[in-house]
Amino acid sequence: MHIKVRYPRGSVLKFIILILIFTNLSCATTQSSLYSEALRDIKSGSIDFAFMKLNNYLQEYPNSTRTPKIKFGIIEYYFQTKNYRNAIRELTKYIIGYPDEKSSVFAQAILYKILLEYKEDSPLIEKLKEAFFSKPIFLVFSDSKTKSYKSIFNNNYKIVDYVNEIEVYKNNELLIEITP
Numbered sequence: 001m002h003i004k005v006r007y008p009r010g011s012v013l014k015f016i017i018l019i020l021i022f023t024n025l026s027c028a029t030t031q032s033s034l035y036s037e038a039l040r041d042i043k044s045g046s047i048d049f050a051f052m053k054l055n056n057y058l059q060e061y062p063n064s065t066r067t068p069k070i071k072f073g074i075i076e077y078y079f080q081t082k083n084y085r086n087a088i089r090e091l092t093k094y095i096i097g098y099p100d101e102k103s104s105v106f107a108q109a110i111l112y113k114i115l116l117e118y119k120e121d122s123p124l125i126e127k128l129k130e131a132f133f134s135k136p137i138f139l140v141f142s143d144s145k146t147k148s149y150k151s152i153f154n155n156n157y158k159i160v161d162y163v164n165e166i167e168v169y170k171n172n173e174l175l176i177e178i179t180p
Contacts, residue, residue: 035066042153051077054152068094072103073152075110084114103149106157108132109168113176132166133180 034057041050054070061067071094078087091111098104112128119125145161158169166178 034060039152047077047080047153050153068098068101068103069152071098072101072107075107076151076153076155079110079114084118087111087114088119102147103151103157105147105159106149106168109159109166109176109178112178113168116176129178129180132178 034053038050038053038057041047041053051074054073057064058067058070058074064070071090075087075090075094078084078090088111091107091114094107095104095111098107108128108131112125112132115122115125115128143162146158147161148156148158150156156169156171157175158172160167160169164180168175168178
């Protein structure tokens, strides 16, 4: 005996739509939870675990709106752990890939500091210095211009641009001073 089961067309379509919605929601939850876990690790001081989770996040969600912020955080990790080879590589990619990000100028400053201290003969040092001083500055009613950025690792960066020098601070400590 052969039994034929018939489903109304509408219910099959509704079932497929529900599965698609559930799949999309579970992906968003996974993306959000991976990011939240990394933030919890940062808050608890587990920087190494946060770094690994942020790397996983970038591998799984490379086109996320959080990508620039996370990539800057990875750069910070390399810089903090004195992994200058990877820091230089990632900084170069970041500066080229995200020139309009608020953190880009701080990425340039970190790259400048690393090159100045560890690769003194790099031709990139002069190019970076030139980039810092090539933009016209309009200092109206002020002798300096300030820009700040808070990173995913909760570091506060500030750049103070004077007419004849630039000072870059990380957590209120002078990171580097750049003069023409």
